[in-house]
Amino acid sequence: MRLVFAGTPEVAVPALDALLASGRHEGAAVVTRPDAPAGRGRRLAPSPVAERAREAGIEILRPARPREPEFLDRLRAIAPDCCPVVAYGALLPKAALDIPRHGWVNLHFSLLPAWRGAAPVQHAVLAGDEVTGATTFLIEEGLDSGPVYGVLTERIRPDDTSGDLLTRLALAGSGLLAATMDGIEDGTLHAVPQPAEGVTLAPKLSVEDAAVDWTAPALRVDRLVRACTPAPGAWTVFRGERLKLRQVALAPERTDLAPAELAADKHTVRVGTGSHAVRLNWVQPQGKRPMPAADWARGIRVAPGERLGD
Template identity: 85%
Template sequence: MKLVFAGTPEVAVPALDALIASGRHEVAAVVTRPDAPAGRGRRLVASPVAERAAEAGIEVLKPARPRDPEFLARLAEIAPDCCPVVAYGALLPKAALDIPAHGWVNLHFSLLPAWRGAAPVQHAVMAGDEMTGASTFRIEEGLDTGPVFGVLTEQVRPTDTSGDLLTRLAFAGAGLLAATMDGIEDGTLRAEPQPADGVTMAPKITVDDACVDWTAPALRADRVVRGCTPAPGAWTVFRGERLKLIQLGLAPERTDLAPGDLAPAKNSVHVGTGSHAVELLWVQPQGKKPMKGADWARGVRIAPGERLG
């Protein structure tokens, strides 16, 4: 089939690579978000998908909005059979959805109808899910509501950050998306409606969502830190400044600390939660590099009675 691939971040690149390497399909163009400012100089930088497509000699389309007439005209001119999508990052209008004969097929990193929305992996980790996965589905005008072609499952490991889990899903999901394109082409794959039960939503995680509540149980604090790593980054407050939390360790044997209370030792620093303590394994103070929690504690010289939050 002739394909136009839509995607933007690094997590979409494995799927693009899988389609290029499949040998069965022609990736005629890619659609990605416009170049965005990045780095200290805030210079405009192409998305990872745009860079990979350019390397492969594939036409790159960067509409400011997918409803722009120029973009719709070029898409109709290319006349793709199907448009596979991974983390494109913009809502597609009906005028665009109607162009390919087999529609737009999204690779979504959850077991639909669970975790519909922008941040399924982060929400799965923060909710303590033991199992998640990826789904391919036909895009409709609703939010991740379309019929599903295929799924794969992936265990959520106890130490997984959202970054760890998303990396595994990106590579496994690339194979699922390529297989979905194969099945659509040869007519062996049929999309099935999503069940009405089990719907959960996964809106974008905000900076406020990433603030650790020390009155919550230790498991909740750990899940927030893992779910918000690498982005947007979990945090708390110490001496009026934000302290980024990169990794915690559970310390169920220690129940003597009130929520937020700090207990530094020679080679560790613990903080109280609503259940038992956690150890600050890795943190990042404002304007500094990540460091071990014990090194941070020695550097700031925590006084008796000082706390987080």
């Protein structure tokens, strides 16, 4: 089939690579978000998908909005049979959805209809799900509601961050998307409507959502930190400055600390929660690089009874 791939971040690159390597399909073009500021200098830089397409010698389309007439005209001229999608990052209008004869097929990182929306992996970790996965489905105008072509499952490990889990799903999902394209081409794969039951939503997590509530149970704090790593980054406040939490661990041996109360010794830093303590493993003070929590505590000399969040 003649394909136009739509995607933007690094997580979409494995799927693009799998389609290019399949030998069965023609990569006619990619659709990606416009160049955006990146790095410390905040200079405009192409998306990871655009970089990979450039290396492969594929035409790159960067519409500010995919409803632009110029983009739609170019897509019609390319005449794709199907448009596979991974984390493109923009809403596709019906005028675009109607162009390829097999539609736009999305690789979504959840077991639909669970966790429809922009942040399925983060919400699966935050909810304490034991299993998640990836789904390929035909895009409709509703939110991740289209009929399903295929699924795969992935166990969520107790120490998984969203970044860890998403990396595994992106690699496994690339094979699922390639197999879905093969099945559509062969006529052996047909989309099945999603169940009406079990729908949950996964909106994007904001920086405000990532603030730690130290009165919550330790398990909830641990899940929040893992769900928000690497983005948007879980955080708290110490001595009036924001402190990012890069990694914590449950410390059930300490139940005598009040919520948010710090206890630091030579090797460990613990903080109280609504149940038992958690151990801070890595932190990132405002304007500095990530560092072991014990080094941070020694440097700022945590006093007995000091609290986070003040």
